[in-house]
Amino acid sequence: MRIAEIKNKKTKEEQDKFEECIKYLISYIGDDPNRSGLLETPKRVRKMYEEIFAGYEITKTKNFDIKMFEECDGLVKLKIKNVYSCCEHHMLPFFGEVLITYRSKNKKVIGLSKIPRLVHDISHKLQLQERMTEEIAQTLFDLMNPEWIEVLFKCEKHLCVSMRGAKSEMETESFVRIDKDGVHHKYE
Ligand SMILES: [Zn+2]
Numbered sequence: 001m002r003i004a005e006i007k008n009k010k011t012k013e014e015q016d017k018f019e020e021c022i023k024y025l026i027s028y029i030g031d032d033p034n035r036s037g038l039l040e041t042p043k044r045v046r047k048m049y050e051e052i053f054a055g056y057e058i059t060k061t062k063n064f065d066i067k068m069f070e071e072c073d074g075l076v077k078l079k080i081k082n083v084y085s086c087c088e089h090h091m092l093p094f095f096g097e098v099l100i101t102y103r104s105k106n107k108k109v110i111g112l113s114k115i116p117r118l119v120h121d122i123s124h125k126l127q128l129q130e131r132m133t134e135e136i137a138q139t140l141f142d143l144m145n146p147e148w149i150e151v152l153f154k155c156e157k158h159l160c161v162s163m164r165g166a167k168s169e170m171e172t173e174s175f176v177r178i179d180k181d182g183v184h185h186k187y188e
Contacts, residue, residue, distance in 0.1 A: 009057075
């Protein structure tokens with residue numbers, strides 16, 4: 001549904017232009033965009049981009065598909081696995097799991113299934129691990145107005161580190177806590 005929204009916003013001319021860029025990229029790296037195995041690649045890449053970068057519109061308009069419930073106040077803890085995003089420096093994926101803990105206030109909680117959706121919307125843009133962690137925490141804080149919220153994003157892999165440059169394995173963590181006193185990062 002969201003992918004279709006992006007697709008519908010692009011004209012045929014814009015789509016063709018994107019595919020031309022991918023053709024150029026293929027020849028730039030030394031391959032032949034006209035060989036049979038690559039003929040459909042520009043179109044496939046365009047469709048993939050429409051999917052993996054589908055988060056811009058929804059995060060800009062803050063039109064999240066969220067339902068609030070009246071429950072008792074308490075501590076909620078959840079872990080969202082297989083979270084993927086792309087680093088804004090190299091446009092390569094980084095991925096891991098996001099742990100969210102919050103203490104609700106005024107009995108306001110979000111339907112559990114909606115939180116992974118929101119995390120995926122925020123991750124479907126060019127991101128940095130630290131900014132994404134803060135964006136998840138801030139968005140949920142604004143929507144729920146909890147006592148406090150903590151978000152820990154454990155990245156098990158940054159492909160721009162393992163595929164290029166240092167070519168090493170690295171696990172990284174970023175942590176944000178938001179409460180009535182503001183935003184706090186782990187290493188401050
Ligand atoms: Zn990178």
